[in-house]
Amino acid sequence: MAVCCEIDNLKGRREVILDDMNSWINFSSCLENHLLLSSPIYRRQLFLIRSFGGYCCKAHMEGQGAASGKITALEADAETVIRKITPVLDPRRHKGQAGKIAVIGGCREYTGAPYFAAISALKIGADLSHVFCTKDASPVIKGYSPELIVHPVLEESYSVRDDEKASVAKRVLAEVSKWMERFDCLVVGPGLGRDPFLLDCVSDIMKHARKSNIPTVIDGDGLFLVTSNLDLVKGYHLAVLTPNVNEYKRLIEKALNTEVNEDDAPEQLLSLAKCIGGVTILRKGNSDLVSDGVTVNKVSNFGSPRRCGGQGDILSGCVAVFSSWARSSNKEMDDKSASSPMMLGCIAGSSLLRRAASLAFADKKRATLTSDIIECLGKSLEDMIPAEQG
Numbered sequence: 392m393a394v395c396c397e398i399d400n401l402k403g404r405r406e407v408i409l410d411d412m413n414s415w416i417n418f419s420s421c422l423e424n425h426l427l428l429s430s431p432i433y434r435r436q437l438f439l440i441r442s443f444g445g446y447c448c449k450a451h452m453e454g455q456g457a458a459s460g461k462i463t464a465l466e467a468d469a470e471t472v473i474r475k476i477t478p479v480l481d482p483r484r485h486k487g488q489a490g491k492i493a494v495i496g497g498c499r500e501y502t503g504a505p506y507f508a509a510i511s512a513l514k515i516g517a518d519l520s521h522v523f524c525t526k527d528a529s530p531v532i533k534g535y536s537p538e539l540i541v542h543p544v545l546e547e548s549y550s551v552r553d554d555e556k557a558s559v560a561k562r563v564l565a566e567v568s569k570w571m572e573r574f575d576c577l578v579v580g581p582g583l584g585r586d587p588f589l590l591d592c593v594s595d596i597m598k599h600a601r602k603s604n605i606p607t608v609i610d611g612d613g614l615f616l617v618t619s620n621l622d623l624v625k626g627y628h629l630a631v632l633t634p635n636v637n638e639y640k641r642l643i644e645k646a647l648n649t650e651v652n653e654d655d656a657p658e659q660l661l662s663l664a665k666c667i668g669g670v671t672i673l674r675k676g677n678s679d680l681v682s683d684g685v686t687v688n689k690v691s692n693f694g695s696p697r698r699c700g701g702q703g704d705i706l707s708g709c710v711a712v713f714s715s716w717a718r719s720s721n722k723e724m725d726d727k728s729a730s731s732p733m734m735l736g737c738i739a740g741s742s743l744l745r746r747a748a749s750l751a752f753a754d755k756k757r758a759t760l761t762s763d764i765i766e767c768l769g770k771s772l773e774d775m776i777p778a779e780q781g
């Protein structure tokens with residue numbers, strides 16, 4: 392009979408005999424839910440057990456690797472996560488209950504990024520999607536889509552005199568704050584730009600969101616801001632950072648004062664998340680890695696070989712929605728021991744984006760663009776969780 396609690400302690404040699412279906416179910420759910428950090432040896436044994444057909448087998452596990460070897464990231468069961476957290480389409484629900492998201496981003500240079508993030512949130516099932524951007528960016532973003540609610544409230548240095556800055560900053564915070572309590576999640580950074588005055592205002596917005604316990608996904612130039620002031624997110628368990636290759640490099644250099652180490656990538660990500668006080672970090676790349684400083688997971692389902700700009704923006708909008716759904720489903724089930732909603736949101740968002748990218752690429756090949764991927768978000772979700780059954 393498998394004794395699941397012993398599986399956590401792999402310091403010595405363990406023998407696990409899975410002699411019936413129930414013990415296999417216990418054993419495998421223990422692995423999926425708790426033992427996310429494992430040694431290569433352990434993973435080989437898991438594979439061996441699986442290859443025996445799931446049960447009625449005997450496995451010897453040498454624990455040396457777990458005690459002294461590398462930390463590896465187990466592939467997350469993203470499809471199960473998506474099925475678990477996506478809300479049913481219940482006719483008794485009213486507008487807003489499936490999620491209200493706000494993107495803080497969009498300036499003179501970048502109007503695509505906040506649009507991609509905000510429209511992706513709607514495409515996967517959120518009810519309302521707002522964008523808080525600069526005055527210049529607003530008509531452009533509104534022009535892309537009548538679905539988005541666009542607030543032209545941010546200001547860049549060039550449009551504000553020095554003697555006006557304090558009052559303008561106060562006004563910007565007031566404009567965003569009056570909406571804040573209504574949002575289930577913020578996405579800070581897609582297309583924000585790096586204007587110092589604008590970033591000061593966004594720091595104030597982030598502090599306010601934190602005080603109000605609003606989950607916050609930080610991407611793009613939001614990561615530039617956070618890297619320059621880690622205290623903005625340090626210890627905030629409702630923060631998610633979604634760095635790309637450059638953004639990750641800067642974070643590692645700043646927080647850990649070292650270089651990116653590809654050989655021990657899961658371990659380094661775990662240390663980074665721990666160092667920033669348990670924020671959740673989704674490191675984007677060929678495989679996406681997700682950690683909250685306690686566990687580390689991998690999402691590596693096939694995506695697309697096209698690296699057109701904007702895919703990270705889609706991801707940030709999806710992570711915001713899925714994290715909100717995961718939070719609500721934890722609350723509905725009153726399950727305090729459930730996995731971190733931000734981890735689940737990252738796993739679900741990453742997997743869905745990659746599926747959508749793969750579908751879009753199958754159709755458009757080299758001509759695949761971010762808008763094509765957005766068009767595939769709905770079908771990708773439908774394939775896993777049909778609307779009529781959901």
Ligand SMILES: NC(=O)C1=CN([C@@H]2O[C@H](COP(=O)(O)OP(=O)(O)OC[C@H]3O[C@@H](n4cnc5c(N)ncnc54)[C@H](O)[C@@H]3O)[C@@H](O)[C@H]2O)[C@@H](O)CC1
Pocket residue numbers: 500501502503504505580581582583584610611612635637638700701703704
């Ligand atoms: N259509 C759009 O509006 C898009 C806008 N985007 C926005 O563009 C902004 C910048 O995002 P990126 O993903 O390009 O940011 P990155 O930080 O990845 O790159 C910015 C640029 O600086 C260079 N760079 C980065 N780190 C460097 C370093 N350490 N030394 C030298 N050069 C370095 C990169 O090669 C790149 O050309 C963000 O606000 C982002 O959201 C992107 O999301 C792509 C789509």
Ligand SMILES: Nc1ncnc2c1ncn2[C@@H]1O[C@H](COP(=O)(O)OP(=O)(O)OP(=O)(O)O)[C@@H](O)[C@H]1O
Pocket residue numbers: 611634635636675676677678679694695696698699700701702703704705706741744745
């Ligand atoms: N080499 C890769 N192979 C496969 N998929 C990748 C690769 N790199 C990134 N991705 C996927 O694309 C998504 C976006 O990652 P990317 O690194 O392009 O973000 P980004 O640079 O922030 O994008 P954006 O242009 O929106 O700012 C990731 O979540 C990942 O799933």
Ligand SMILES: [Mg+2]
Pocket residue numbers: 610611635703704
């Ligand atoms: Mg990006």
